[in-house]
Amino acid sequence: xxxxxxxxxxxxxxxxxxxxxxxxxxxxxxxxxxxxxxxxxxxxxxxxxxxxxxxxxxxxxxxxxxxxxxxxxxxxxxxxxxxxxxxxxxxxxxxxxxxxxxxxxxxxxxxxxxxxxxxxxxxxxxxxxxxxxxxxxxxxxxxxxxxxxxxxxxxxxxxxxxxxxxxxx
Amino acid sequence: xxxxxxxxxxxxxxxxxxxxxxxxxxxxxxxxxxxxxxxxxxxxxxxxxxxxxxxxxxxxxxxxxxxxxxxxxxxxxxxxxxxxxxxxxxxxxxxxxxxxxxxxxxxxxxxxxxxxxxxxxxxxxxxxxxxxxxxxxxxxx
Numbered sequence: 001x002x003x004x005x006x007x008x009x010x011x012x013x014x015x016x017x018x019x020x021x022x023x024x025x026x027x028x029x030x031x032x033x034x035x036x037x038x039x040x041x042x043x044x045x046x047x048x049x050x051x052x053x054x055x056x057x058x059x060x061x062x063x064x065x066x067x068x069x070x071x072x073x074x075x076x077x078x079x080x081x082x083x084x085x086x087x088x089x090x091x092x093x094x095x096x097x098x099x100x101x102x103x104x105x106x107x108x109x110x111x112x113x114x115x116x117x118x119x120x121x122x123x124x125x126x127x128x129x130x131x132x133x134x135x136x137x138x139x140x141x142x143x144x145x146x147x148x149x150x151x152x153x154x155x156x157x158x159x160x161x162x163x164x165x166x167x168x169x
Numbered sequence: 170x171x172x173x174x175x176x177x178x179x180x181x182x183x184x185x186x187x188x189x190x191x192x193x194x195x196x197x198x199x200x201x202x203x204x205x206x207x208x209x210x211x212x213x214x215x216x217x218x219x220x221x222x223x224x225x226x227x228x229x230x231x232x233x234x235x236x237x238x239x240x241x242x243x244x245x246x247x248x249x250x251x252x253x254x255x256x257x258x259x260x261x262x263x264x265x266x267x268x269x270x271x272x273x274x275x276x277x278x279x280x281x282x283x284x285x286x287x288x289x290x291x292x293x294x295x296x297x298x299x300x301x302x303x304x305x306x307x308x309x310x
Contacts, residue, residue: 014202019194028197035205100182107186126187158179 006046009055010039017063020123024067026112030074034066060128061138064120071116103161110160118153125150 017038021031041062042049049055111119121139124130125146132150136143175183232240246254 014205015195015198018198018201019191022194022197023190028201031197032201032205039205100185101189103182104186104189107183108190111186126183127191154175154179154183157183158176161179161182 006043006049009049010042010059013056013059016128017059020060020128021063021067023111023123023127024064024116024119025070030070034063034070037066038063057130057134057138060124060130064124064138067120068116103164106161106164107157110157114153114156118149118156121146121149122153 014035018031018035021034021038022028025031025034038059042055042059045058049058052058111122114122117139121135124135124138125132130138132143132146135141135146139146141149232238
């Protein structure tokens with residue numbers, strides 16, 4: 001694959017890929033590292049990408065695997081040292097123009113507390129607009145399992161929010 | 170965005186959350202976008218020691234073999250000087266050989282001359298026979 005073709009394919013995906021990594025890892029430097037690794041991996045596998053065709057699916061699959069590895073390492077580190085890589089939830093960066101900013105923060109916390117697999121599925125479905133078939137292929141799950149996980153995680157967040165709102169009133 | 174299996178009361182808030190998250194990550198991405206190196210421009214870290222080793226190898230080879238190397242001891246004589254010296258030696262040798270040849274021819278001339286000047290060998294042979302007969306006479310068995 002020619003350099004220019006590669007860049008034309010990758011450049012539009014980069015903001016979304018970074019967003020995915022950032023939301024998964026909740027750490028700017030880690031997300032940047034993951035992106036750097038991904039770029040190198042894609043470049044090294046560019047010949048394979050020509051035959052695979054769907055570069056978006058390939059890139060997100062590689063990135064989610066890398067994120068999972070990083071989260072595992074981080075958990076091990078946390079267990080050993082008692083310290084955490086995760087930045088304090090940087091809520092100040094959420095645009096204050098958004099209505100219900102406090103509720104949005106609550107949703108974020110609920111989202112971050114989901115099991116990693118559910119969080120990934122919800123991220124791929126709601127943030128990256130992959131369809132169920134694509135997600136099932138990427139995560140090596142049945143389509144039905146993906147549907148169930150999406151419904152379950154949304155319900156979990158929704159329930160939590162309902163509780164928050166009812167406590168607030 | 171279509172959200173199946175979602176509580177309609179929650180949907181609007183959830184959409185707002187997604188927009189907020191996307192806006193935030195995009196803002197951070199714009200800050201760090203230039204720091205993400207393009208892979209085709211990135212030099213792998215192992216290249217640095219490899220390149221350094223190759224450079225050192227080339228430099229050492231140059232220092233050892235090059236005529237222009239400042240570290241290499243210069244030869245005592247230049248090629249022109251050696252050539253000149255050899256030419257002088259050859260010239261001297263050829264002069265010598267000429268002289269030796271001349272000397273030899275002179276010696277030959279002198280030998281021929283002395284042979285021509287010498288008296289005949291008859292006298293000498295007669296005296297020799299005399300000496301021989303004297304010696305046989307003195308022999309007592």
